[in-house]
Amino acid sequence: MIYLDHNATTPMDPQVLEAMLPYLKEHFGNPSSESHPYGWQAKAAVEHARKLVASVIQASPEEVIFTSGATESNNLALLGYARANGQFGKHLITVSTEHKAILDTCHQLEREGFEVTYLNVDHKGFINIEELKKSIRKDTILISVMAANNEVGTLQDIKKIGEIAHENNICFHSDAAQAFGKMNIDVNELNIDMLSISGHKIYGPKGVGALFIKKKKPKLELQALNFGGGQEGGLRPGTLNVAGIVGLGKSSEIVLSSLEKDQEHLQSLNKLFLSSLQNQLSDIVINGPKENRLCSNLNLSFIGVPSAALMMELREVAVSSGSACASGNASASYVLQAMQLSEKKIQSAIRFGFGRFNTQEEILKAAELVIQAVKKLRGT
Numbered sequence: 492m493i494y495l496d497h498n499a500t501t502p503m504d505p506q507v508l509e510a511m512l513p514y515l516k517e518h519f520g521n522p523s524s525e526s527h528p529y530g531w532q533a534k535a536a537v538e539h540a541r542k543l544v545a546s547v548i549q550a551s552p553e554e555v556i557f558t559s560g561a562t563e564s565n566n567l568a569l570l571g572y573a574r575a576n577g578q579f580g581k582h583l584i585t586v587s588t589e590h591k592a593i594l595d596t597c598h599q600l601e602r603e604g605f606e607v608t609y610l611n612v613d614h615k616g617f618i619n620i621e622e623l624k625k626s627i628r629k630d631t632i633l634i635s636v637m638a639a640n641n642e643v644g645t646l647q648d649i650k651k652i653g654e655i656a657h658e659n660n661i662c663f664h665s666d667a668a669q670a671f672g673k674m675n676i677d678v679n680e681l682n683i684d685m686l687s688i689s690g691h692k693i694y695g696p697k698g699v700g701a702l703f704i705k706k707k708k709p710k711l712e713l714q715a716l717n718f719g720g721g722q723e724g725g726l727r728p729g730t731l732n733v734a735g736i737v738g739l740g741k742s743s744e745i746v747l748s749s750l751e752k753d754q755e756h757l758q759s760l761n762k763l764f765l766s767s768l769q770n771q772l773s774d775i776v777i778n779g780p781k782e783n784r785l786c787s788n789l790n791l792s793f794i795g796v797p798s799a800a801l802m803m804e805l806r807e808v809a810v811s812s813g814s815a816c817a818s819g820n821a822s823a824s825y826v827l828q829a830m831q832l833s834e835k836k837i838q839s840a841i842r843f844g845f846g847r848f849n850t851q852e853e854i855l856k857a858a859e860l861v862i863q864a865v866k867k868l869r870g871t
């Protein structure tokens with residue numbers, strides 16, 4: 492099979508697995524054990540990983556805490572910040588095309604008495620900056636906007652959004668599960684206060700992630716979601732997932748040295764795939780923007796071909812419809828619906844996600860298989 496679903500998850504880089512193995516075997520210590528070398532060694536490994544993750548986003552290591560993934564980071568950022576700052580206001584702003592880990596967390600906050608504005612997006616998935624400005628209220632405490640969308644790859648103008656948040660003394664969080672490791676992120680330049688990161692979207696292991704929390708004055712107050720041994724500054728207690736953290740550190744280290752090469756590779760695969768399809772097929776629509784788009788993502792509608800039927804036909808290519816996470820039912824993609832795409836585009840949307848280890852040959856083969864399947868289903 493050819494794996495083209497890298498927005499859902501990525502295979503681990505073999506170097507990451509190599510780096511992790513000793514921490515699953517002989518270096519099994521608990522980083523909180525202060526009385527012997529087992530603990531010291533585990534702690535040193537965790538702190539090294541923290542440095543590497545921080546360097547990818549130009550943060551300092553004290554600003555990074557480890558979690559179980561971007562879902563937990565999003566929960567901690569939103570619930571933790573809102574609950575700790577509710578006395579200053581009860582209003583938050585986010586976007587209708589965010590990942591469920593943001594939207595469902597916002598729904599929880601609504602049950603707790605907060606109000607949330609869900610910004611609309613245009614046909615390409617971008618928010619309207621003027622609408623954002625208008626939605627800000629005296630009691631707005633937090634704005635959360637994802638850096639890169641997981642279905643259509645839209646890259647929001649994070650820098651501008653952060654600037655607006657700060658002009659209004661509002662905390663700015665961004666879910667960067669898709670953007671981290673795929674594009675340059677400088678949390679200071681981009682005015683980001685909190686940033687969510689996931690390991691398994693950047694060739695690291697599943698079940699590990701991080702939350703960047705900017706060190707600033709006055710301090711950003713967050714309320715922990717769990718209680719226990721006081722690890723990670725008390726914000727995320729529980730024995731650390733040492734091997735996972737080492738893996739996230741190693742994947743970050745690889746990003747530090749190969750980001751540009753990866754970007755060029757992904758861009759060229761993306762172009763090659765699209766042009767191969769366009770050479771042979773008509774009525775293909777690109778969903779999402781042509782510019783300001785995640786280089787690893789291509790969301791296409793093959794008009795007249797239901798995505799479920801196409802996926803059934805494409806037995807040797809792993810892809811998903813626009814709504815893979817939600818239900819496997821293409822018409823359910825709330826992201827494409829929020830972009831107000833026509834029903835025929837939504838029904839026929841397929842998300843292709845390219846990755847570091849895809850080769851040109853695989854891409855040409857996958858394109859050929861898609862062309863055959865579409866022609867067959869169209870009866871042409």
Ligand SMILES: *Cc1c(COP(=O)(O)O)cnc(C)c1O
Pocket residue numbers: 498499559560561562563590592637639640641666667668669688689690691692698699700
């Ligand atoms: C994958 C993803 C998440 C969830 O990350 P996990 O580490 O799997 O919890 C959140 N947000 C976005 C945009 C994602 O792509």
